[in-house]
Amino acid sequence: MTDMLLTEDELLLRNTVRDFADKVLAPRASHHDQSGEFPWENVRGLGDLGLYGLTVDERYGGSGGTMAQLAIAAEEVARGCAATSTIWLAHHSLGTKFIERFGSEAQKHKYVPPLARAEKVAAFGLTEPGAGSDAAGIQTLAVRSDGRYLINGAKTFITNAAEAEVFVVMATLDPAKRAKGICAFVVPRGAPGLTVRPLHGKLGIRASSTAELTFEDTPVSAEDRIGAEGEGFRAVMQLLDASRIGIGSQAVGIAQMALESAVSYVKKRQAFGKRLAEMEGIQFQLADLATQVDAARLLVRRSALLCDAGRPFVPEAAMAKLYASRTAVQAADRALQLHGGSGYFAPATPERLYRDAKVTEIYEGTSEVQRLIIARHLLE
Numbered sequence: 001m002t003d004m005l006l007t008e009d010e011l012l013l014r015n016t017v018r019d020f021a022d023k024v025l026a027p028r029a030s031h032h033d034q035s036g037e038f039p040w041e042n043v044r045g046l047g048d049l050g051l052y053g054l055t056v057d058e059r060y061g062g063s064g065g066t067m068a069q070l071a072i073a074a075e076e077v078a079r080g081c082a083a084t085s086t087i088w089l090a091h092h093s094l095g096t097k098f099i100e101r102f103g104s105e106a107q108k109h110k111y112v113p114p115l116a117r118a119e120k121v122a123a124f125g126l127t128e129p130g131a132g133s134d135a136a137g138i139q140t141l142a143v144r145s146d147g148r149y150l151i152n153g154a155k156t157f158i159t160n161a162a163e164a165e166v167f168v169v170m171a172t173l174d175p176a177k178r179a180k181g182i183c184a185f186v187v188p189r190g191a192p193g194l195t196v197r198p199l200h201g202k203l204g205i206r207a208s209s210t211a212e213l214t215f216e217d218t219p220v221s222a223e224d225r226i227g228a229e230g231e232g233f234r235a236v237m238q239l240l241d242a243s244r245i246g247i248g249s250q251a252v253g254i255a256q257m258a259l260e261s262a263v264s265y266v267k268k269r270q271a272f273g274k275r276l277a278e279m280e281g282i283q284f285q286l287a288d289l290a291t292q293v294d295a296a297r298l299l300v301r302r303s304a305l306l307c308d309a310g311r312p313f314v315p316e317a318a319m320a321k322l323y324a325s326r327t328a329v330q331a332a333d334r335a336l337q338l339h340g341g342s343g344y345f346a347p348a349t350p351e352r353l354y355r356d357a358k359v360t361e362i363y364e365g366t367s368e369v370q371r372l373i374i375a376r377h378l379l380e
């Protein structure tokens with residue numbers, strides 16, 4: 001981002017997170033990718049920087065702040081380590097923010113402070129084996145029983161589930177009611193009948209954990225239902241509208257790192273008696289890429305500023321995620337191509353980014369879902 005487009009506070013935040021990403025996240029990113037080890041020290045480091053509490057109200061242990069600040073921080077974290085940004089954003093923008101935005105005062109005071117201080121990890125369970133993009137089609141059932149609910153069903157692809165102590169889970173009172181039947185619940189780790197089964201073999205963001213959840217007569221008290229019965233789906237849609245800004249930023253961070261690694265490589269690599277950087281065909285590729293990354297960053301910033309101003313931002317956030325995620329995939333592809341064979345082998349940065357980038361086109365609404373959102377606003 002051109003520095004003059006940032007406020008002094010934003011510049012300070014960007015420089016602080018960038019410094020942490022350069023010194024701590026980036027040097028270990030390859031190790032975490034290859035070992036698949038959950039990077040606890042990164043989680044604690046982001047917690048110490050206050051990022052887990054960013055945009056969270058100070059009354060609930062957060063540090064306040066804006067979506068524009070969150071977007072800046074998310075880009076820098078993802079530039080250093082995409083997997084770490086996934087862990088943080090799933091915890092923050094899905095788990096923590098769901099409770100903070102839609103929970104009762106008692107729920108916010110009970111659950112949010114340890115999440116905002118990175119003392120506990122949160123996971124968010126919406127997707128099921130039979131319902132992803134069509135989220136209103138979830139089948140996990142919540143049945144009222146003796147003043148509480150019994151939950152039965154399965155969730156899949158749930159980020160942070162292996163480490164989470166707090167799960168925000170969507171279940172339906174009646175699948176036939178689709179969106180209108182859905183309720184949100186907080187389920188603690190260790191709840192009876194809750195099983196977490198880690199999933200292995202992810203293409204990228206390997207240091208973030210992903211798991212299946214199964215619920216067998218899992219009891220949840222009525223005090224742990226978030227919002228009224230049947231209001232869960234609307235809350236999820238509002239949550240995802242905003243969380244897409246973070247995923248757009250994550251994609252910009254991956255694209256930025258791809259661009260930097262390409263620039264650095266072509267300055268050193270010699271072919272046909274000169275450096276690759278001296279060849280016009282290569283310069284044009286880098287120029288196009290830099291333009292695309294900046295355009296993605298500006299789309300993300302626009303949506304964050306609209307959100308902070310309390311203005312409508314839904315199609316703008318969808319455009320930002322759609323464009324930034326495509327940019328991340330293309331930038332990683334280009335960086336790998338410019339590295340030739342040496343970019344194809346781990347631990348080369350482009351090899352990892354090539355695998356990490358793809359998920360940004362899939363989670364928190366696939367690119368097709370973003371297009372549906374944009375088209376709906378165009379045609380309404």
Ligand SMILES: Cc1cc2nc3c(=O)[nH]c(=O)nc-3n(C[C@H](O)[C@H](O)[C@H](O)COP(=O)(O)OP(=O)(O)OC[C@H]3O[C@@H](n4cnc5c(N)ncnc54)[C@H](O)[C@@H]3O)c2cc1C
Pocket residue numbers: 090123124125126127131132133134156157158159160202210359362363364365366367368369
């Ligand atoms: C690494 C990872 C982490 C994840 N973390 C979480 C998490 O923490 N919590 C959670 O709840 N979920 C999580 N997800 C799930 C993710 O949000 C879903 O995978 C995503 O929403 C897509 O759903 P699906 O996989 O069921 O694909 P489907 O919905 O089955 O889609 C398959 C294909 O069909 C396309 N498609 C579907 N409907 C339409 C349509 N109407 N028009 C055009 N095309 C369409 C899709 O775009 C896609 O290309 C995660 C996924 C991954 C890969």
